[in-house]
Amino acid sequence: MNVEQAPGGTRILSAPESVPDSGLTRFPTVACSAPCPVCGDCRDDCAECVACAYDACPHCAVPDVTPRTAAMLLAAGVTLSGDLETLLFSSGRPVFVHHLLRAFGMMTSALEHGWRPVPRSLAEQLCLHLMIRYATDLSCEVGEILCANLPRSDYDYYFDRLYDTLLPDDRHETFAERVVRVCDGQRVFDFDGLTHSVSSAGSDTLFRSFR
């Protein structure tokens, strides 16, 4: 892990050299489930299919999380967790940091298994948001290197869609704004700032389970 203390936050310089790819290939690479029970001879990824043109097929759908997209999210989660871990012993609120690390862990382990990450608390929602944010940069910088062994898809790296498809709402935004800041023209993820600014009531809200 290569991290650098920049004034006002930590700038993460590099991702892990590889990501565990055990479950990543379970994510779909194509939209078409051909042969499709609804569309019949739907093929070429639903090209020229009337039902799919009107989004009328429940079996065919453009994938949002492909193996390579999942790998980038995973690498982002692992990198951000590593950054957060450095705070565990220096922070005045180790319990808060520990819970946040657990939330990252829930999201990254889902991806490792080839499951769509489903946030079950505002903290997990925040972590997933930060992973999407970081993965967007990461895919430009190291996407080809990290994902060399994973299948390609026409739908790789459409991270902007994920804010809508993976996050249930935007209640985490106020917390995200405290973490993601621009410092000297560089994006930094300032977990220390978050740790200092969240009240104990805010902390309860963050970690309370949705169900």
Ligand SMILES: [Zn+2]
């Ligand atoms: Zn289709």
Ligand SMILES: [Zn+2]
């Ligand atoms: Zn179709």
Ligand SMILES: [Zn+2]
């Ligand atoms: Zn279909």
